[in-house]
Amino acid sequence: MAPTRAQWSSRGRHRVRANKENSTAIVLLPEAKEYFREVSDDDGFLAAAPCDFFELLGLDCDCDDKEVKAAFRRLTKTTHPDIVGAVAEPLAVLLNSAYATLSNDSTREAYRKAVEGARKTFDGGSQFDGKPVSQWLGPDSETKAIFVDESTCIGCRACVTWAAGTFEMVEDQNAGRARCTRQWNDEEETMQIAVEMCPVDCIYWVKRSQLAILEYAMKGCKREDIAIMARRRSGNMGSAPSGQNPFARAESILKWRREGKQFIDAAAKKAGGAE
Structure with missing residues (x-):
């Protein structure tokens, strides 16, 4: 069960630095560590430098x-x-x-x-232009961002209900999915609660530097029918998932x-x- 705001307020606000030797390290609340994910092996190819x-x-x-x-x-x-x-x-x-x-x-x-x-x-x-799709409203010094894997989102609206300043429902070919359209338009604790409230764990904290490539990769990922996804989770349907994954796709693009x-x-x- 997701914590209430009162429970959140009673928690420690000590943050964890993911990499102490890096001046651009990701600083996370303890509760956010398990929701952090990154694209591996970027090798500096996250900028829109010409590649042809x-x-x-x-x-x-x-x-x-x-x-x-x-x-x-x-x-x-x-x-x-x-x-x-x-x-x-x-x-x-x-x-x-x-x-x-x-x-x-x-x-x-x-x-x-x-x-x-x-x-x-x-x-x-x-063409990848190196620019994020979501609007950045956080401080220039902030190194992390929110990203929704829309390929696994079931459109429950929990994140939108809790952190309306950050998330919106967007229509695709099958049903509405959540998307982070404004970065840091809510308090960090509010965003973290919204992350934890997701029943399918499709919302992640990511490196700000990797946000653009992830949002670009997400454009090309197939969105499955939400009803089919629900039936698969309940064990009533044997079809394999689409295999679309924005993190893997981003690594392929890189x-x-x-x-x-x-x-x-x-x-x-x-x-x-x-x-």
């Missing part, structure tokens, strides 16, 4: 050679080593490699198919971005060695 040549030049995948040339010229005017110095040499090599790939119709088409195929795997072709970054780094190195 289209992103690097700021172009859509259906661009033509004229757009490629215009984008290349625009970027080289501001990033050429003759203008900003030797620090820009690696970027100049990378831009030259991007231009060589995308300015040719045949190589651009082959590259486009590979990039679009990878993007469609995750969210119907949309893996793809890592491989994409490795590709353009290798292309830049190859181009630099040919000069």
